[in-house]
Amino acid sequence: MKNRTFFWFILPSLVTMILFIALPIGSVFIQSLHIEHGAVFKEVKNCGPFGCKLEIQVDVEASAQLKADRPLGKFNGFGTYNNRNHLAVSELAQAWADSPNWKIFLSRTYNLPFYRALAFTLTYTFVVTPMVLLLGFCIALGVNSLPKQFKGPTIFVSLLPMIVTPLIGSLILFWMIDAEGILGSTLQWLFEDPNLSLKASPKLTWIMLIIYGIWHSAPFAFIVFYAGLQTVPTDTIEAAMIDGASRWERTRYVVLPHLVPLIVFISLIQLMDNFRVFEPIVGFSAQASATSLSWIIFNDLAGGEGTFFGSAGATSVLTILGVAVLLIPVLLRTWRDFKGKVV
Numbered sequence: 001m002k003n004r005t006f007f008w009f010i011l012p013s014l015v016t017m018i019l020f021i022a023l024p025i026g027s028v029f030i031q032s033l034h035i036e037h038g039a040v041f042k043e044v045k046n047c048g049p050f051g052c053k054l055e056i057q058v059d060v061e062a063s064a065q066l067k068a069d070r071p072l073g074k075f076n077g078f079g080t081y082n083n084r085n086h087l088a089v090s091e092l093a094q095a096w097a098d099s100p101n102w103k104i105f106l107s108r109t110y111n112l113p114f115y116r117a118l119a120f121t122l123t124y125t126f127v128v129t130p131m132v133l134l135l136g137f138c139i140a141l142g143v144n145s146l147p148k149q150f151k152g153p154t155i156f157v158s159l160l161p162m163i164v165t166p167l168i169g170s171l172i173l174f175w176m177i178d179a180e181g182i183l184g185s186t187l188q189w190l191f192e193d194p195n196l197s198l199k200a201s202p203k204l205t206w207i208m209l210i211i212y213g214i215w216h217s218a219p220f221a222f223i224v225f226y227a228g229l230q231t232v233p234t235d236t237i238e239a240a241m242i243d244g245a246s247r248w249e250r251t252r253y254v255v256l257p258h259l260v261p262l263i264v265f266i267s268l269i270q271l272m273d274n275f276r277v278f279e280p281i282v283g284f285s286a287q288a289s290a291t292s293l294s295w296i297i298f299n300d301l302a303g304g305e306g307t308f309f310g311s312a313g314a315t316s317v318l319t320i321l322g323v324a325v326l327l328i329p330v331l332l333r334t335w336r337d338f339k340g341k342v343v
Contacts, residue, residue, distance in 0.1 A: 032080060032313030034073035037066050053294045060150045073310060080314040085296075087318075101163065114315070117291040118322075120206065124292070125274040125326070128213040132270055133263065135214060136221025142249070143222070144229045157228070162219035170283025173212050202289035209280050209290055217273070221266050226264045229255070264334055271326045276319065 040062040046055050081264045082089045099105035099225060109115050143154050161169065179200045188196045198204045232255055240250045256263075278294035281287055287295060293315055300312035 003102045025317075028313045028316050030313075031072060031309050033075060033077055033310070035076040035080060036308060037063070037070065037071050038074075039063050040066060047265050075339065080310050081318070084112065085311060086114050086314055088114065101214045113291070113296065114293075114318075117293050117296050120290045121275060121277060121292045121322075123206065124210060124277050125271060127210050128217065128274050129267065129270040131214045132217045132221045133266060136266070137225050137259075139218065139222040140229055142226035143226060155223070158222055159219045162223075164216075166216060166283070168280035168283075169216055170212055170280040173208070173215075174284045175274045177208060197287075198285075199284075199311060205284065205286050205289040209277075209284060209286060212280050212284075212301050213274065213277065217270060220269070224266055225259060232258050249270055260337075264330055267330055268327060271330070272323055275323050275326060293322070 040059040041056050042059040042062070043054050044057050045052055081087055084091055092109065095108040099108060110119060131316055139158060143151060143158065146154060164172075175181050178184050184196075184198060187198070188194055198208060236254055237250060240254050245253070276294045277292045278298065281290060281292060281295050282298075287299075291299075297312045297315050297319070300308040300315065
C-alpha cells in the first residue's frame with residue numbers, strides 16, 4: 001500500500017520529466033547523428049542562338065523530395081562530434097604531434113572553435129560562480145545588520161540587476177563602455193588616448209562579460225542568503241557572543257554551517273546558468289573576442305551560412321555532458337550529507 005501511494009505521488013513528476021527533459025534530450029541526440037542533405041544537381045540542356053550546351057543546376061524538386069523523405073538528414077554517426085567544429089579529434093592529434101611544448105599545443109587547441117568557446121565558458125563559470133556566492137553573502141550580511149527602516153529600500157535597490165533582463169542589462173553596459181559612453185569616454189580622458197576602446201581588446205572584453213555576469217547574478221545569491229539569515233537560531237548567536245566570539249567567528253562557526261544547504265543550492269543553480277552563458281555575448285556583440293557553447297548552438301541555428309541542426313545538436317549534447325560533469329561533485333556532497341542525516 002505504501003509503495004502504491006508513493007508511486008502515484010511521484011507519477012506526475014516522472015511523466016513531466018520524461019516529456020520535457022528525457023524526450024527532448026533524446027531527440028537532440030538523434031538529430032546530432034545526422035547532417036543536412038546536400039543539394040541534388042541535374043544536367044540541363046540550354047540552347048541559344050549560338051548552339052546548345054549542358055549546364056549543372058540544382059534540382060529543386062528532387063532536393064525538396066529528399067528532405068521530405070528523410071527529414072532528419074543524412075546519417076553521419078559520430079562524425080559531427082569528431083569534426084573540426086567540435087571535438088576535432090584528428091586536429092588535436094596533429095597539433096600534439098607537431099607541437100614542441102605545451103604552450104604551442106594549447107595555443108593551437110585554442111584556435112579550434114569548440115575549444116575556444118569551451119575556454120571562455122569554463123572561465124566565465126569558475127570565476128562568476130564563486131564571486132556571486134561571496135558577493136551575495138557579503139551583501140546579505142550587510143543588509144541584515146541595517147536598521148529595520150532601511151532594509152526594505154536597500155533590498156529593492158539590490159534586486160534591480162536581477163529584475164533587468166540579461167539582454168537589456170548587457171546592452172546598457174555595452175553602451176556605457178562604448179567610445180561615446182560614460183565609461184568609455186572617461187577612460188579615454190584618464191589615459192589621454194582618444195582611440196582607447198574596451199571592446200577592441202579580447203582580454204578586456206572577457207573581463208567586462210565576467211563583471212556583468214557577477215553584477216547580474218549576485219542579487220539572486222543575496223536574496224537567498226538573506227532569507228537564510230532570518231532562520232539562524234538567535235540563541236546560538238547569543239551563546240557565541242557570551243563566550244566571547246567575535247563577529248568573524250560567529251559568522252564562520254555559526255552562520256556559515258547553518259547556510260551550507262543554501263550554498264549548495266545556489267552553486268547548483270549558478271553552475272547550470274553560467275555554463276550556458278549567451279545573452280551577454282549577444283548584448284555586447286562580443287562574438288569576435290568571446291564565444292560560448294550556447295552561442296555556437298545559436299550560430300548553427302540562426303547563422304548567416306545556413307541552418308545546421310546536426311551541428312547544433314552535437315554541441316547541445318556536449319553542453320549537457322559538461323553541465324553534468326560540473327554538477328557531479330556538488331551532487332555527491334549533497335548525497336553524502338543526506339545519507340549521514342538518514343543514518
